[in-house]
Amino acid sequence: MAKSIKAHGHGLLNFFDITEDGLYSVQSKLSGDEILSKSSGLEVGHVLPLIKGWVNSRSFKATCPWPEESDGPHSPEMCYCKEIFECPNGDYILVLWKNDPSDSEGYRGLILDDSGAPSTYLNNSSTSTGDNVVWGHPCYYWVIPDRKLVISIKFSDSKCDNGLFKKWVKSVVRTRLMVPGYNSRSVTDNAVRIRFSTPSAPEDYSLLYRFETSIREFDTSVEYLERIAESTKEITVRDYVTTFSPDGASDGGSGLFEAANLGVLETITKIIEMFRKSGGSDDSLGKRKVELMIEGKPSIEIVQELLKHNEAADEDDDWSDVIFKTEDDNNVSFKSHRLVERLVMSRSGDPYTGEELYSALEDQRAKYLERFNSADETGDSLKAS
Numbered sequence: 001m002a003k004s005i006k007a008h009g010h011g012l013l014n015f016f017d018i019t020e021d022g023l024y025s026v027q028s029k030l031s032g033d034e035i036l037s038k039s040s041g042l043e044v045g046h047v048l049p050l051i052k053g054w055v056n057s058r059s060f061k062a063t064c065p066w067p068e069e070s071d072g073p074h075s076p077e078m079c080y081c082k083e084i085f086e087c088p089n090g091d092y093i094l095v096l097w098k099n100d101p102s103d104s105e106g107y108r109g110l111i112l113d114d115s116g117a118p119s120t121y122l123n124n125s126s127t128s129t130g131d132n133v134v135w136g137h138p139c140y141y142w143v144i145p146d147r148k149l150v151i152s153i154k155f156s157d158s159k160c161d162n163g164l165f166k167k168w169v170k171s172v173v174r175t176r177l178m179v180p181g182y183n184s185r186s187v188t189d190n191a192v193r194i195r196f197s198t199p200s201a202p203e204d205y206s207l208l209y210r211f212e213t214s215i216r217e218f219d220t221s222v223e224y225l226e227r228i229a230e231s232t233k234e235i236t237v238r239d240y241v242t243t244f245s246p247d248g249a250s251d252g253g254s255g256l257f258e259a260a261n262l263g264v265l266e267t268i269t270k271i272i273e274m275f276r277k278s279g280g281s282d283d284s285l286g287k288r289k290v291e292l293m294i295e296g297k298p299s300i301e302i303v304q305e306l307l308k309h310n311e312a313a314d315e316d317d318d319w320s321d322v323i324f325k326t327e328d329d330n331n332v333s334f335k336s337h338r339l340v341e342r343l344v345m346s347r348s349g350d351p352y353t354g355e356e357l358y359s360a361l362e363d364q365r366a367k368y369l370e371r372f373n374s375a376d377e378t379g380d381s382l383k384a385s
Contacts, residue, residue, distance in 0.1 A: 011140075011153045011343035013368070016162065018044060018148040020212035023182070023196050040198050040207060042173065042182055045145030048092045050179060051172050052084040059116030060097075061134070065171035079168045080134065082110070082118055085354025089365070092143045093354035096168060098159050099136035108157070108351070109133045121350050138351035141165055142361060147369060150213050153343060153357065162213060170211050225303045228332060234325040237292045237306070289319050298324075307334055341368055 022039035055063050063081040078099040085093040097110060109122030112132045122133060139161060140153040154160040174194060178185060181199040185192060195205035298306075306322045322334040331341060345352065345360050 011155045011345060012160075013142075013341040013343055014152045014154070014160065015216040016150040016152070016213035017216060018150060018211070019214045020210035021148065022046075022210065023198065023207040024210050025206060026208050036210075042179065042196070042209060043145070044143060044148075044169075044211070045090070047169075047173055047177065047179070048084065048143065048145065049086065050177055051169070052086060052092075054172065054177055055081045055084055060110075060112055060118055061116060065168065065176045077164060078136075079139075079164050080136075081168070082138070082351075083354050085358060087358050087362075089362075090146065091358075091365075092145070093357050093361075094141045094143065094165075095351070095354055096139040096141070096165065097134065097136050098139050098161060098164060099134055108137065109135050139165065140352065140357060142357070144369075151368075155345075155352075158351065162215070166211055166213060170209065173209050173211070222300065225307070226300050228324055228326075229298050229300050229303050231326040231328075232297055232324045233295065233327050235294045235296075235298060235306070236321075236323040236325070237294070238319050238321045238323070239290055240288065240320065 020036070020039075022043040023041050024039060025037040060080055060082070064078045066076060066078075068076075068078055080097040080099065081094065082097050083093075083095040085095070087093065110118050110133065111120045111122060112134065113119040137157070137159040139159050140155075142151040142153060143149070144151070150162075150165075152160040152162060152165075175192075177183075181202070183194050183196045184205065185194050187193070196207040196209055197203065197205050198207070303324075324332045324334075326332065341364075343360060343364070345356070
């Protein structure tokens with residue numbers, strides 16, 4: 001793990017199973033469902049080195065595999081690749097750059113040098129708007145090919161867009177990548193057509209490339225929640241409390257919390273109020289993160305109540321959560337019922353490189369994968385995402 005801890009260096013790891021990976025023969029049923037054959041090649045461990053070579057051979061703005069449509073109100077989100085880091089153990093870390101003009105919160109400017117390669121960064125208070133600046137957010141993905149896993153890494157100043165990640169991979173393979181023995185490119189009527197086959201059947205171009213993932217979630221049945229309760233040794237509750245300073249209230253006043261926060265422990269209330277007093281007079285409304293750790297085994301009623309409380313959390317809220325630590329030190333998160341882990345990184349001020357992320361993840365890899373295996377044994381379910 002990184003040695004120093006600074007602000008905004010806490011990453012949230014979400015686990016995704018790769019459920020479709022490679023070339024498939026597809027049959028459609030009358031019901032609309034599909035029947036897929038077994039994969040015939042071009043799985044993620046095969047294509048990522050090729051995609052890495054494709055990225056390295058192009059300028060940064062040419063790493064988005066679909067065209068930029070600047071006309072009209074429905075311009076697509078652009079997704080560029082800043083880096084694909086090939087780890088010594090065969091894993092890959094992808095650093096993508098999501099350029100979404102409609103999302104300006106926390107965005108950064110990526111400055112390109114004369115060759116079109118990323119060089120330095122601008123914060124969102126900068127007035128520089130040249131053609132050599134690409135505004136957006138970094139997105140981090142850790143791919144473990146031999147385990148068919150994609151793990152997204154979300155920091156407070158980055159984005160996690162699994163749909164955009166899958167779209168980028170599929171678009172590169174389907175429209176940009178040439179793989180000898182597996183695809184053929186032809187140009188007809190000013191259109192480029194790429195068809196897929198295999199070395200064993202080079203004339204059969206009926207295969208389709210697929211790349212899909214499913215987020216790893218856990219069952220919320222009473223039986224499974226009972227198992228969670230029985231094996232829990234510690235509960236961590238993360239949430240927000242809101243303080244406000246009403247007009248005319250004195251600094252020594254009490255009760256400066258919204259009614260929804262009355263259940264917060266008295267000690268936390270006093271501490272938050274001290275933060276409000278020391279925060280200056282400019283902000284009349286403040287939102288503070290709170291983390292409460294409780295040791296002990298909860299009853300099934302407590303687990304269900306915590307689950308009900310967490311279901312009301314905003315989907316874009318990266319903080320609010322209920323995490324159960326089991327006796328074998330596995331963490332089960334109630335945030336969308338996901339299996340999650342958290343990563344602490346030192347902070348240099350710029351988005352992380354693949355090598356920096358690998359250095360922080362390397363020592364924890366075995367623990368993460370062992371935890372994932374334990375989840376399989378307890379009957380965790382998958383949900384398409």
